[in-house]
Amino acid sequence: MDLPQIESLGETLSASTEQQRQISVRGTASSLAVRYEQWRMLLLAARGELEALIDFSEDQHFDESPVQLCASVAEQVQVLRAQMEAHVANAVRGELLxxxxxxxxxxxxxxxxxxxxxxxxxxxxxxxxxxxxxxxxxxxxxxxxxxxxxxxxxxxxxxxxxxxxxxxxxxxxxxxxxxxxxxxxxxxxxxxxxxxxxxxxxxxxxxxxxxxxxxxxxxxxxxxxxxxxxxxxxxxxxxxxxxxxxxxxxxxxxxxxxxxxxxxxxxxxxxxxxxxxxxxxxxxxxxxxxxxAALVPDSDPNPSIWQESLGATERQRILLSECLTHLEAFLTAVTPELTESHSAYGIEPDATDDIDIDIVLAAESLRSAADALGKIIGRGDGGDVEEVLGVVFEKFCVGK
Structure with missing residues (x-):
């Protein structure tokens, strides 16, 4: 059993009403831990792209400029943030039960x-x-x-x-x-x-x-x-x-x-x-x-996982909120420059080459966000180095 399942089992044993029992039983399935791990892997993949720029930008040629790459990652982070916010809102509703x-x-x-x-x-x-x-x-x-x-x-x-x-x-x-x-x-x-x-x-x-x-x-x-x-x-x-x-x-x-x-x-x-x-x-x-009742984001037509998000514990909600704080820090680090430079805002991509973005700070924010998700499922800090390197070597032709 993973850590979220163990927490839900404990709450199932201590439930005193039918609604408490139902919400606790939802959490004993492994789908919550699977969703947390999927989010963590998305952040690791995004961080791997930024780490490749930091470590290999002088030796390798990348198809995208740093600003374009950050804009692409920011779009993924915004989608992920919306899902996490709905998950946190459902966790708050679950605490009422x-x-x-x-x-x-x-x-x-x-x-x-x-x-x-x-x-x-x-x-x-x-x-x-x-x-x-x-x-x-x-x-x-x-x-x-x-x-x-x-x-x-x-x-x-x-x-x-x-x-x-x-x-x-x-x-x-x-x-x-x-x-x-x-x-x-x-x-x-x-x-x-x-x-x-x-x-x-x-x-x-x-x-x-x-x-x-x-x-x-x-x-x-x-x-x-x-x-x-x-x-x-x-x-x-x-x-x-x-x-x-x-x-x-x-x-x-x-x-x-x-x-x-x-x-x-x-x-x-x-x-x-x-x-x-x-x-x-x-x-x-x-x-x-x-x-x-569970809130279901418009971007996800499948309500089943959001029903189970009602079973997220207070510890999980706090760590998700911590993760959201780090994602906000990442978007703050990259978005102010992008709002006036990226082609999505009406300026051609070649005009973004001179924009200076702190890639190190952005990557650190993603690392902290992924660590918060790792704590939810029982992973320790700093155990993702090999995973990040795997993303770098899989996606980019470096080290050959």
Whole structure:
């Protein structure tokens, strides 16, 4: 077994949810290590061309000038970089499956956040009271939802300090509100719990907008729909209001009733989904599915390898990011000159002969990038000298 397979085997043994098991099993195949080795060999081939220029340019005649050769290598590196970036993005998505999705419940006091948490986890994990501001600190609960490990945070209700005669927001509650806003901005999924009988609170709306702008997945649960009239058209009005305020899709808006979903309400043939709780959970799981689906680059129509890239571990992702840093250094070393000189940018090839490029620095960047890939599959540093020489002697007529 190669090193990535061994890592995946360890994670398979420690998996606690179905999604964790599936993503770990994907990594036990050898295709990830094969892909890493293919990328490493591409970099070795590119480095071999540059090393040939460094060592043999004075003794041998090459068909391409250094600038033309660097331009050709840069094109290959750019394609490789795009594939690695997609691979890293999928690895980040895979970490959501492996480490759990962070979800926060945000809303005004008495909107039903704690009741919703209790309905989701199936037990009284949070205190439910008609008194505003009952929840002060963040209540964290982990739960398996459809195979996804979800870490739910129930937080203090957001409200501004009232005027004279209104409820007083004390120092402890103010700290709870501050922590709630911070937890919301750090979450992967934000569930905004809105009381259907009251207007949207400005504090809640402002924080939810910040989360949307930050790229956080926002779902809205309009609670207490049991107080709606069947012909009032309130649901359509709420959908229009939420879409215009937060700019989220209608598919991310659910209407629930935590009171009807309580265990005190018996299931009947006419009431198979009390309080629309199952419909809400379906919306949540579709959100999780969208967040953790593999990204497939347009340049690669085969989605199978990208599905397996979800199983890349954090160690592999860090080393891939290190490799990308070195590839950026290579492109920085060669691209500024090429943007004004290479024929692809409108200038004839013979005009590039006088351009000075630091071939040594470019080759060193490729060496460091290949070493980072080698570490992923368990190769040590500096073990590629013979491979580079093999590329040089195979492609160029030198040493004869």
């Amino acid at each position: 492996r480490n759990g999705i962070s979800m926060a419940l945000l809303g005004a006091p008495n909107a039903g956040k704690s009741s919703l948490l209790n309905r989701i986890v199936g037990r009284d994990a949070a205190i439910v009271s008609q008194e505003a501001g009952t929840t002060r600190d963040i209540v964290e609960v982990s739960v398996d939802l459809g195979g996804w490990l979800v870490k739910i945070g129930d937080m203090a209700g957001l409200r501004r300090a009232g005027l004279v005669g209104a409820d007083i927001v004390g120092a402890v509650e103010q700290e709870g509100i501050k922590r709630a806003k911070q937890r919301a901005l750090e979450s992967d999924v934000l569930v905004v719990v809105q009381d259907a009988t009251t207007d949207m609170d400005p504090e809640v709306t402002e924080t939810a907008k910040q989360c949307v702008e930050s790229g956080i997945n926002v779902v809205v649960a309009v609670n207490k729909i049991d107080q709606f009239s069947s012909t009032s058209g309130a649901e359509d009005a709420w959908k229009a209001r939420i879409r215009s305020t937060l700019g989220i899709a209608e598919s991310r808006i659910s209407f629930i009733s935590c009171r009807e979903a309580s265990t005190a309400v018996p299931l009947t043939s006419k009431n198979t989904d009390p309080g629309n709780m199952q419909s809400f959970l379906t919306t949540l799981m579709q959100t999780f599915r969208d967040m953790t």
